[in-house]
Amino acid sequence: MSIDAPETTRVPVALGDRSYDILIGSGLIASAGATLAARFPGRAVAIVTDATVGDLHAPALEAGLTAAGLRHHRITVPAGEATKRFAMLEEVVDQVLAHRLERGDLVLALGGGVVGDLAGFAAAIVRRGMGFVQMPTSLLAQVDSSVGGKTGINSRHGKNLVGAFYQPGLVLADTDVLDTLSTREFRAGYAEVAKYGLIDDPGFFSWLEANWRGVFQGGKDRVHAIATSCRAKAAVVARDETETGDRALLNLGHTFGHALEAATRYDGTRLVHGEAVAIGMCQAFRFSAKLGLCSSDAAERMTAHLKTVGLPTELAHVPGGVGDVDGLMAAIGQDKKVARGKLTFILARGIGESFIAKDVDPAAVRAFLAEDLARG
């Protein structure tokens, strides 16, 4: 429930003839039928959602679609990361086709990043590309996964190894919907919000230090934080749609983070993605400080803020531990950001001064990890 009713904020994503809008604000699920009928008249809609989100939020969406005269069908997948696999992709594709949707009709993802990644990939491949709309319902999905067109599933060889770049025609981020999200999931998404400050917007990071409570509470601070995050991601994506260049900056905290997720076997009860990113960003700053690239003050300041909002910031915060240096190094070596044997990291010269460091010496990483594990 929002404490005030901010206007809807529009963030355009500039990608030539694939440009689209992100609309952010209160009450957008209820008005989605009218919005879609205006932008995509006469299209049928396949709503892909997970069981949790579907129960909570699909009825309001469906009522609006019905009122606007749009034919719709709900396709429900199980909640959780395990849903991002081939069998579920086939299931969603099959149901979209069974409902006789045509190329111009819409696949609509109503859910967190799991649903968005899966449904977006299905939209990309059914009839070699259908219409696609994102209605992200987790904070992580609103500020990160729904923006930029990366879609996909996991493979037994690693996360997100199979997929497509496929841009939606519209993103509707209803900020009220986050009120039903667990605090833990909200915090995990907040790690990605803070990331945009840490990458290249020190002013936004300072604003978050002062206003984070408002973001958690809802209302216009939340809309501001989400819109600022989307604007930051959209700018990077517009510069580098298919991640051949500086889109990699968005991976701040992710190389270490992925290694932690692998070390905990993607067990969300121990560590969810945003928590891994939180620890990973703290590690990236500590590693940068150790390399003499940034001050330890900067590392301490960003760590303190993440700790204040309740995020884990240390390896020791992971229940059950993360194993030893060898295991972490092996996971880092398998990370897909490895180009021809060299290690690529996102490092920082300070808060809001991140950069892509190619050719990082594996021995330096190993030494840092040994020290970081020894912190306790």
Add this chain to the structure above:
Amino acid sequence: MSIDAPETTRVPVALGDRSYDILIGSGLIASAGATLAARFPGRAVAIVTDATVGDLHAPALEAGLTAAGLRHHRITVPAGEATKRFAMLEEVVDQVLAHRLERGDLVLALGGGVVGDLAGFAAAIVRRGMGFVQMPTSLLAQVDSSVGGKTGINSRHGKNLVGAFYQPGLVLADTDVLDTLSTREFRAGYAEVAKYGLIDDPGFFSWLEANWRGVFQGGKDRVHAIATSCRAKAAVVARDETETGDRALLNLGHTFGHALEAATRYDGTRLVHGEAVAIGMCQAFRFSAKLGLCSSDAAERMTAHLKTVGLPTELAHVPGGVGDVDGLMAAIGQDKKVARGKLTFILARGIGESFIAKDVDPAAVRAFLAEDLARG
């Protein structure tokens, strides 16, 4: 075995930053290692092939890759249309990842249209897009499926309903390799060659009437026919990459043809795709003549040529029959070229004068089919 050794013919496909070459000629499999090493230095290669083609032609390719110092792995799928399904896609994707290929490495399709469509789709989605090379080994694949970037698999709801537009970086069409193809499969591919004449190149159609024996035999007539076909398809694709406009011309004979394939339950012992297209093109001309759009002379002339090379041209030529009008109409209605309930056909005003007819009256199609079935 070619009877002479023509130079390699290069057909460029102009698609902006996704432009690529089709090289057509004798002996290209043996020299492929050197060609790839020059164009894609240092890339690892996953060769996707079917059991039949792999046994016949993979060893020569592999010897060349080894000699050129390129790491390679062979991934073998069963021969036949049933291979274009989700389970095989997952299998190919999984093996490409298991061999630790990176985003810049190559998936190489060595086979007919089945292998090309499946491997191309896998290349499109592994790591959201790897390098991709086509080495088509059937005539159909050399003149049609390897050109234009359509990749995909079948669904229980219909053929080619799941896939991606994904352009290769290079197409190598070794014309000698067609000598191991069965005459029936060669003829089926020839239907697509003739199609390019019928669409918009009456001079090429006349040339085929005079020189078809040379095309079947091998040597420079074969190279000429394949290069002319590729040039024709490349021009259409360059104008309309994702089939929103006149790329649909390439579907001449395909709406009727798909209905025949459906009526024979895609049983290749009864009817292979090119045979269905041959009959479908004759039907499109007969239908055009009946509608007063073209002369019956034109319909008879094109039918006579296809009959001369040994292709079926009548519904009565299909072993086991094709059922009744209702069944064919239902199949036509399910064809994916139906836009919002209207029927689209490719019709002709004469040989080399095909056009896209939208809003064709289903009653006229029904009347024509009843008459065509009654021919005997």
